[in-house]
Amino acid sequence: GIQVEQSPPDLILQEGANSTLRCNFSDSVNNLQWFHQNPWGQLINLFYIPSGTKQNGRLSATTVATERYSLLYISSSQTTDSGVYFCAVNSGNTPLVFGKGTRLSVIA
């Protein structure tokens, strides 16, 4: 099956700093999603981005499907950005396969 690797596993930032999270996947996909799990455990949809670039406020994401990776950019980080960021992919009608996540801590 598809393998998903995320890096870095842990990241500590000072408030206001920028960061880039990476997701590599092992096979062709037709769906890629980024999620944020907040400290209360809720999984929040950030982006549906099988290819191309999208932006939502301080967050943006780029997926290069031909090279099998996606990047999540967080600019001007805030303490509310803390939590775990997951990348998940699938192909066809198969269920999403998740990476192990990047744990982000933003310090005031």
Next chain:
Amino acid sequence: DAGITQSPRHKVTETGTPVTLRCHQTENHRYMYWYRQDPGHGLRLIHYSYGVKDTDKGEVSDGYSVSRSKTEDFLLTLESATSSQTSVYFCAIRNRGGGDYEQYFGPGTRLTVT
């Protein structure tokens, strides 16, 4: 909000007892999923359903069964709970909007098996 609720939200049970978790959705989605989340493992698929009475196994299905007798409800049953099934369980649906198939998650159920 994709109209997903899970019940119970928290449960403590003893080893060997049966447990059923419920996922309920209000928007007539065809696909529903059960995942478990454990430290160091991310989210792993237990079972999923692609219609009423149509289900399939996921990566970690041993010790779990599911049922879907109507579109809105997807039940996950632990026939005889073990301590290794202590976890947070998430239900998800797949929403088709504008040709995209985006997955959304419920709030989760924290299960502790003592």
